[in-house]
Amino acid sequence: MPFADLDRAAVARTLTQLVQRPEDFADAYFERLEEVELPPDGEPPGLRVRRQQGFAVRLVREGRTWLASRDDLEPRSFAQALHQVARVLPTAAYPEPRLEVARWPEVPAEPDLLELPSRLQRAIRQRHVAFPLRLTLRRHARDLQVVGTGPAPEPQRERFYSLTAELGWTRWGTLLTELGPPTVERVADSLVELFRARHASPPDTGETTVVLGPAATAVLLHEAVAHALEADVLAQGGDPDAAVGVGMGPEALSVLDDPEAAPVGVRRTSDDEGVPVTRRWLLRQGTVAQPLADSLWAGGSDALSPGAARRAHRHAVPGPRSIHLELPPGETAEDDLISGAGDGMYAAEARAGRLDPLTGAFHLELPFGRRIRGGSLADPIGPFQMSGTVADLLARITAVGAESRPGGAGWCAKGGQKLAVWATTPALCIEGVRIEPVGGTP
């Protein structure tokens, strides 16, 4: 833990100098990030290591935020940053706090990382296919410590991997929390499915039943439920408090954000503001229960609670975002969802989603899929998208699968901040949804 020796009490004392009014909120955010990248075979230079550490000091007052950040952990810089955010300079300042952090360790050998490309190629060969594949694999490590004017929470740590595969005809990516044999097999399955669908025609425009696999469901819920229920997004259309109690989906649909139940490696006990996380019901039986909020948005609200703040790095202001979504499983086995879908479509994965918060218009892009004929998976189909309004799409959910699967919901980019998001979700069946082809020759 790099911040184990940080003098949190001294930092907290210096922050009290910023707070002048009862509603003021001040904190210091310390972070250490490491990314070890294995580039595609043959691309120099070899192993790429990026290490960064620094801090940010912040003051929040009546909806206004002042932030000063630095790429170092030096007491002098900290004192300067404090002065930059202070509205009134203290007459008798506390001494600069000592910012003792552990030295960077030696760069580890990373055998798991180095061996993964050959293990994956072997797994693909075992499926009797071969295709050109350029893999970029990254290990991400993030340590952070938030100190406010009250008791400081425990330091937080995240460790995970991201993988990008460039195939001759498309790109594919995923987030992983470990690189064990089952993970390699799952990645190989996805890549082979993508390969088999490379020449497949996308489905025609129309309305049909779509069964989304757990990974695709994760992206759908992240884009259509979590983003839609972020306090800052809700505020674009009106008062975020007013969303509580509004019906948004069918009674069978409950969605929550539970960072403490995230996959091992990315579990959190406090958010990026140091506020303890909670098991937050976003939707309970189809009704909005508790939107995602940070301290800024919860500050002047009776209905919102903080604990869902995230920031991509020290130079960014935190904002409300999910960490780990959960959709409680239903009672229908995934095979039964497919057999009940008649002549529909099955999509194991989703590439991206787009929500227009003003109109509620929503698109979910699916990079490949399989046709369902007579209740059985049939021939592959090319890229297509589901579209409609969020309310309409969610209302068309008719069944929830019985088997939940944890995993990455992808990189979420909002407001220029790119964050890894996670989910534990089963499959979903959506009836009468509008689909249309994506891509093809101009």
Place this chain on the structure above:
Amino acid sequence: MSPRPRDDPAAGAPRWPLSEVLEAMVDQGLEEAEVYVKRGRSRRLETTLHTESSGFHHERGWAVRAGGPRASFFLAGTGDPSPEGPWPAPDGRPLRLPDPVSATSWQEPADFDAPLTGEREGFQLLAAIARELDTELPGTRLLHALLEDGSSESEVRSQRGIHAHWKSRVAALRLTATVPASKLRRTASRRGLGSDRHREPVQATLVLAEREARRFHPQAVARRLADRLVVRAGPPPEIERDRGEVLLAPAVVRRLLGALTPLLVGPRAASRVGRFHDRRGHIGGDLLTLVDDGGLDGGLLTAPVDGEGMPSREVVLVEAGVFRQPLVAWNQVRGLEAVASGCARRASWRDLPVPGPTHLYLAAGSTPVAGLLAEVARGYYFLETTGAPRMDFDGDAFQVPVAGFAVGRGRAAEPVSGVVLQGAVSSLLRNLHGAGRDLTYAPEEAGLLGTPSLLVSGLEVRCARPAGD
């Protein structure tokens, strides 16, 4: 600040322990080594409907590339590089770094050292834009406004003898606004424009960049954003497909030029562009002249060298429709009839240098935009793209979703959106009938691109959705 000759690219450089780090690499038996350092300061001011934030950021980072014929590594970090490391073990990939090349003269712009925007000044600018926007298009709300103003200095030194120091200064403005359909209907009716079919709120985003934030003029910025909102509210044309002359605003040409960069950049560009040669050996019309120049006088990202310390220079890629050479860096030029230029950009200190456009521009013409518009008897004037262009070079086809105005007898009639401009890539390159004198630059995914308005024929405009859908 006094101009600094380009042949002394490290003059005025701060004291960073670069030589010591290079010596440490030699001690480890690494033949190739390069150290890059960057320091920057930036002001970031952001407003939404309910919040306001002011940030002041100091960035300080470095990157080392080192290795030899068999193995190499890349390590980047915050603070200052330390000769003691720790350094990663080189992995099984060779690394070769460039040899120094003598530079031509370049003068550092005087405004590189101008102070950053103050907090109050910056917020006043954003507030003034919001006010002007409401004047231009009553009822419009500025959903999000972000002003970033930053300066930086960088230095690179390598074991092969490269040593360069340079500065940078950029301000960026990103605005997203929305207007309710009811307000738009009233405005459209007042302006005699037919957008009464629109029912949903319209949203538009504008991104601008200048050397200094003080160069953003609230009224001009607000007008551009208001224009975008108005055209986005336009209905698709009554007919499913249409042809006619098309005037493309710089923002549309820029997106198209960005999508055309595979024909212009990198060692494979020459073979890709080969299929577009006509009998005369031309790939485009006489008005098609494309140039890349990293040291462009007055350019937003102008610098004497690129991210590897290689001198930047002007390279003519296409001249009056004739393809001259692709844009290539020193390590891509082997086997090509081309001159290499310093065009390897580093997006940040964390990133490796990647060859790409520096200031890639399409040469301006001499006609004012109003003159080009007057030449359109029946057609369209497209002001912006509403999605990413798609290019199929093998199939000689492209399409891009756009919004703008229908034009009749040289005058913009009514707003049009929900349409796709499509046709042959070769037509887009050849059928240029006029270029405006309004050459403007803006950052695109491909790099910093500059384009004027263009008058084009031989393209098709089609509704994005089939009729009755």
